[in-house]
Amino acid sequence: MAAKASSGYSKYLLVLVLFLSVWYALDKISHRFWVFDQHKLHQIASEVIALPHNSTAAMISELSHRLAAEYPKHINLKQEWVFNNAGGAMGAMYILHASITEYLIIFGTPVGTEGHTGRHMADDYFIILQGEQWAFTPGQLEKEVYRPGHMHHLVRGDAQQYKIPDSGAWALEYARGWIPAMLPFGLADCFFSTLDLNVVWDTFRITGKRILYSLSVGKF
Numbered sequence: 001m002a003a004k005a006s007s008g009y010s011k012y013l014l015v016l017v018l019f020l021s022v023w024y025a026l027d028k029i030s031h032r033f034w035v036f037d038q039h040k041l042h043q044i045a046s047e048v049i050a051l052p053h054n055s056t057a058a059m060i061s062e063l064s065h066r067l068a069a070e071y072p073k074h075i076n077l078k079q080e081w082v083f084n085n086a087g088g089a090m091g092a093m094y095i096l097h098a099s100i101t102e103y104l105i106i107f108g109t110p111v112g113t114e115g116h117t118g119r120h121m122a123d124d125y126f127i128i129l130q131g132e133q134w135a136f137t138p139g140q141l142e143k144e145v146y147r148p149g150h151m152h153h154l155v156r157g158d159a160q161q162y163k164i165p166d167s168g169a170w171a172l173e174y175a176r177g178w179i180p181a182m183l184p185f186g187l188a189d190c191f192f193s194t195l196d197l198n199v200v201w202d203t204f205r206i207t208g209k210r211i212l213y214s215l216s217v218g219k220f
């Protein structure tokens, strides 16, 4: 009886070990799948910030068109905005690109927000386009302040408290790593706080569509 039970468990253990080995091997070569470069994104964003703009919408439109010119096939120019509630913070995002190993979004809020960044299996680059972002790590007694043109790098595995003050901010956010593993954090507040299932549906619909599209053009 005991022997039968332990052979049942060893099947699951084998599947787990296999899964972890495949994940580890893919993680080691994941850089081969990246198409975006954070320094190039930073440069493009800085050029756009330096231009005179009539509105935030005009700046975002100019930025998305320049990104599409730099990364043909990889940028979604259809602006579909969706709320995001994560780590206690709230904002809206427009998904420019999503694939298994990278995403690029415009994220922000005109009214301010604050929360936990989450601890992700991805590096996160938050390039401020307009407004300010504040952040701190435990042990740090002064806040970090990020202004237009600054790129805030949240290193894979790290976490911070962050705030967008009441005057609001907009940023180009680039994440590279295991994107599907970020989604539970990105959606948890919808299930445990807002109960806004429209947001869950729109996030899955748009992200799923972009990931499938990326796979169809050979982008993992």
Ligand SMILES: CC(C)=CCC[C@@H](C)[C@H]1CC[C@H]2C3=C(CC[C@]12C)[C@@]1(C)CC[C@H](O)C[C@@H]1CC3
Pocket: 084, 086, 093, 095, 097, 098, 103, 105, 107, 116, 117, 118, 124, 126, 152, 154, 162, 173, 179, 182, 183, 185, 186, 187, 207
């Ligand atoms: C798969 C797609 C397209 C979306 C991911 C949904 C969420 C995981 C992200 C949406 C907004 C993101 C932000 C951050 C982490 C990931 C999200 C919640 C940060 C907290 C990362 C650190 C930066 O400094 C601020 C970011 C704000 C938005």
